[in-house]
Amino acid sequence: MHHFDPAALDCLAALVDEGSFERAAQRLSITQSAVSQRLRALEQEVGQLLVVRARPLRLTEPGKVLLRFARQWQALRADVARELEEGARPDERLPIAVNADSLATWVLPALDPLVQQGVSLEMVVDDQDFTHDWLRQGAVLGCVSTVRQALRGCRVVPLGVMRYIAVASPGFVARELGGGLTGANFAQVPFLVFNRKDDMQAQWVSHAFGVRSPRLRERFVPSSEAYVRAVLMGWGVGVVPELQVREQLADGSLLPLHPQVQVEVTLHWHQWKLGSEQRPAVRAALLDRIGQALLDGAAAALAPPAAQSLGIGDDVTP
Structure with a gap:
């Protein structure tokens, strides 16, 4: 069983977000050498190359697997901090992917109450048929997509038409x-x-x-x-x-x-399974709150989906 260093996982996520060792080091307030050392240690732990050192940087397939885990770990850590009333780390950002038309219409009003409460989001914008790829690659923790089928380890709920x-x-x-x-x-x-x-x-x-x-x-x-x-x-x-x-x-x-x-x-909300399944004592994981906010916002703005709506805790199977 691997015991991954959380600091090394943060480095991997920062490298993907920032695109270079220099900017990742600036984001994490450490040296470039420290970023390299932590990444090297993580690669030694799994015994595989995780990042191709090229311009731009890109992940190997094992790197994409570790990135998904890193995103999930960051989301869980942020949620635990809120449960303990310590607040999230200043650099903690929860990435989600949305389509441009939703962003221009109903998504911002739906998420505004959470942002006003201090939730830090990073929104990736792509076509509604392609936002799902960002989730599959582990680059985001949730996405608004036209895809109905849930990825393994994810849950999906219809938002509306x-x-x-x-x-x-x-x-x-x-x-x-x-x-x-x-x-x-x-x-x-x-x-x-x-x-x-x-x-x-x-x-x-x-x-x-x-x-x-x-x-x-x-x-x-x-x-x-x-x-x-x-x-x-x-x-x-x-x-x-x-x-x-x-x-x-x-x-x-x-x-x-x-x-x-x-x-x-028809749009759907996909998210990785976090929170309640792994920590039953946590009543409302941050990602669940985001999903519920989007579900409520979509219900007010969009036409209802053809199928009966499901709750955030439900899974959809094809």
Whole structure:
């Protein structure tokens, strides 16, 4: 049975977070030599290389396993500190991954009460279909994702449905869509796309016009807030969460295109199993509190999931 040095685990997590030995040392308030020594000791303990010393630094597969353990250990330590009313360490950050559209709409209000209470979060932003990869790699302790299946050692709960609609500015509609957006002209009309992982526009076109694998004229705007601004400025057709543009639809600064066509995305919250299973005396682990806050926030903002909602303590199996 390995007995891992918590300080060495902190070094491994800091190296991943900061990307270099110098910045990891600054974060931990130790020397670079101490970071190297602790990492080397950890590698000797497991008998395998954990970090590839390259630019940028990257983890080996054993390193990813140890990183997951390090994240879980840090979360448990922070929770114990709160239970003992000692407070969290100043550098303690709990990493979670969320999709950009959720971050731009309902996630911040949901987490605000916890942050006001002193909870330190580090939010990683990625496409909702890819946030799950961050959890699998051990880089985060929880994620908002479209993936339903739980990883081994994790629990998952459905959050709700985010509905996406197509919109455009009145000026763009008058200039480019005098005859409306149709199956005959969509390929000539510019569509705004978040990034190269984003296929929401193609999904919407497929639903609207029955076209498989449509090829679109794309303009990339990799920010949820800037994306909406670009649509307002008439850069192209946007496919956005209805939740994000309710005010613009109400005041007429954006017009819906084929409003009966919607793409529904069901979001789930995934988290590593911590707290109650390992320490039954702890009533509410920090990660559970974050999960519950997101569940409550999603219930207020999103459409209910098709399946009956599960509690944070329940597991979903495929």
